[in-house]
Amino acid sequence: ENMEPKLDYLQQKLDLDGTSSLRKIILSHPSILNKITQENTQIKLDWLQTRFDITDVAAASKMIQRYPPILGYSIEDNIEPKLEWLQQRLCLEDDVFHKMIQRKPHILAFSVVDNLEPTLHWLQRRLDLDDAAVGKIIQRLPSILGLSIPGNLEPKLNWLQARLDLEDVALGKMIRQMPGILGLSVSDNLEPKLQWIQERLSLTDEELSVFIQRMPTLFSCNIDTNLGPTLDFYIKALGGDEDGAARLVVQNPVLFGVSLERRLKPRLEEAMCARVVIDEGCLKRIGQYTEKRWQTSIDFQARQQSS
Numbered sequence: 001e002n003m004e005p006k007l008d009y010l011q012q013k014l015d016l017d018g019t020s021s022l023r024k025i026i027l028s029h030p031s032i033l034n035k036i037t038q039e040n041t042q043i044k045l046d047w048l049q050t051r052f053d054i055t056d057v058a059a060a061s062k063m064i065q066r067y068p069p070i071l072g073y074s075i076e077d078n079i080e081p082k083l084e085w086l087q088q089r090l091c092l093e094d095d096v097f098h099k100m101i102q103r104k105p106h107i108l109a110f111s112v113v114d115n116l117e118p119t120l121h122w123l124q125r126r127l128d129l130d131d132a133a134v135g136k137i138i139q140r141l142p143s144i145l146g147l148s149i150p151g152n153l154e155p156k157l158n159w160l161q162a163r164l165d166l167e168d169v170a171l172g173k174m175i176r177q178m179p180g181i182l183g184l185s186v187s188d189n190l191e192p193k194l195q196w197i198q199e200r201l202s203l204t205d206e207e208l209s210v211f212i213q214r215m216p217t218l219f220s221c222n223i224d225t226n227l228g229p230t231l232d233f234y235i236k237a238l239g240g241d242e243d244g245a246a247r248l249v250v251q252n253p254v255l256f257g258v259s260l261e262r263r264l265k266p267r268l269e270e271a272m273c274a275r276v277v278i279d280e281g282c283l284k285r286i287g288q289y290t291e292k293r294w295q296t297s298i299d300f301q302a303r304q305q306s307s
Helices: 004-013 019-028 030-034 038-051 057-066 068-072 075-090 094-103 105-109 112-127 131-140 142-146 149-164 168-177 179-183 186-200 205-214 216-220 223-237 242-251 253-257 260-273 280-288 291-306
Strands: none
Touching: 038 057, 038 068, 038 075, 057 068, 057 094, 057 105, 068 105, 075 094, 075 105, 075 112, 075 131, 094 105, 094 131, 105 142, 112 131, 112 142, 112 149, 112 168, 131 142, 131 168, 131 179, 142 179, 149 168, 149 179, 149 186, 149 205, 168 179, 168 205, 168 216, 179 216, 186 205, 186 216, 186 223, 205 216, 216 253, 223 242, 223 253, 223 260, 242 253, 242 280, 253 280, 260 280, 260 291, 280 291
């Protein structure tokens, strides 16, 4: 069979930018050429637009580009019943669910019986979650559904629970706050980060556990480009007082997550220009105050200094 007309049509309908994008799709999923026709491709695009309330055909095309096998799936026997089941199971509103599937259409590759339901059931039982809570976790990190329970999720959670000495409820709360933990490597991310934080802040195991539970999003921060430079900023601002900087951050973990370039450095410069005393209290205000509250504070401090 001459594939040229089919390839030309596919490139045109999916609005692919040149032959490289088409080549990438065909090489990664060669079997789809045997499953598609011009008619069923158009039907699939029209259905995706209607089902996901998409006004722009380019958005439907983007879904197919992200996961080309959609073109070979039956709407009635596969995609639609799976979507209905998953949305109901995750307790998600239409707009939230639609955005999740558009972002991660590869979810449609998973079997309800062999993958989706067993994974969701395991997460709920392991983390003591209700349907709505597990739905919010999956909404934020849909790729969890593709992770192996015995090969990935279970050993990772067991390790984290033991490392931080967490009860099941506390572990579940941490994952609800930052589902991304489930996608991180123990050896490449979780353990090195915990070790770095514990050593730099001189924390006991118990203090480390409390610290991380207060701000588990620190796991998403990079040591070299975020945590390290931020802690060094506080040390330098306090005149080299490492203990004072560590105490400041331990008491206020949120200060580790503040942008160095967009907030900390500009506000420190403002405070120094206003001749404000740079101490732990000042750095706390620099990191935590809203812009309006910060300006009010700096204006007040400036008046105090000039009077």
